[in-house]
Amino acid sequence: MMQFLSRLFPQRTERPLYGLFTELAELLVQAADTHSKLLGHGIRERTRIAPRLHEQATVAEELCRRIAERLAHSLITPYEAELLYDFALTMADAVDAMEHTAELLVLTSTGALPTPLMEAAKGIERASELTVAATWKLAGVRDLGEYYAQVRKLKRQGDRLVRRALAEISSRGGSTGELLPLHDVAHSLRDTIVLLEKLARIADLLRVKDA
Template identity: 25%
Template sequence: MKLRLFPQEPAGLVLLAQMAGVIVAATGTLSEILGAPASEHQRLAEELHEHESKSLDLHFALLTHMRTSFVNPLPREDMYTLSRHLNEAMEKLDAAGDLVALYKLDRLPKRAADQLEIISRQAELTVDAMRKLEDLDELEDYWIEILRLAKRAERSHRIWVAEMLKDMKSTQYARHRDIANQLVEVTKDMRKVATQVGSIIVKES
């Protein structure tokens, strides 16, 4: 670990880890929506909105912390970028749940659950990674694993779209495609977080 000339304030890293933790919780709620009858969708969608609101609160708390703290463990622009990507991932998860409720979809294909499993794994790894940002030597494997999961998600998305085109009528296809697109975009946002971590590793090496 590099010698630190000034004491570091880890509160920003705690906030980033909490934001990733909100995504873990939100994937659980969205999984419930996928398995619930349409009559339960609105209640669960409201729970997702609460996760999104918490993520935004944490994002603003991080901005306030960076403005008021003397020394941060990472450059402010890096911490802001990580926070922004995490918040955008949460926004898209929230949108996916909203669409399920608005379209009153009783059932989604197994591909949706597969994508949520990938997102949940990405988020769990990111919680741990955000806590370790003061020791970058431990994060190279994280960077690589998130990229691997993102590629898996993109391939699953392509197969899902192809299956929908084959099996669904146009209106049904359009609705399911909206949700599929939101989910794959979440995996891309998590990839952006890992790519930013990779950039930090390169700059600090």
């Protein structure tokens, strides 16, 4: 009877430690997709989509807390635990940065964004996808391969796109009240790009340490 009940109502089990990192990275991908959709829509749709990013940022914080608890009771070295926690925290910070961009767009009722910013958002999506693949290899970090190099390339591309967007915004003309929100959004996107590059750099530190 007990065996039957356990099959009918299986107990919830905690995912393995590295599985939690993958879960967080998958959430990062979802947030990047939500972020791109929000940037591409008008004011009304952005207001509808923004709460989804808030929910994703909240879940990311909760996953960070769970990871911290698991690391506190793990057998890995304090140095590795610190890097792994920083890795998780930076992922959550990246989701939070995307939520911040959403808040800026909604609160300021900003109109259509320059095309380079939409392209930069696609780079954020790609870096997030690379992060998921990297988390599959955290247990054997020597296999991380070109993760850091690929994200570095995306960061350089993102920096160029943000600079192009800022130049386009400046050339538009208009009042400070119209231009300043666009500048803030562009810099907020760059903050997300910087965090994703930091994320890959932390993973590379783990790889170098294990070499």
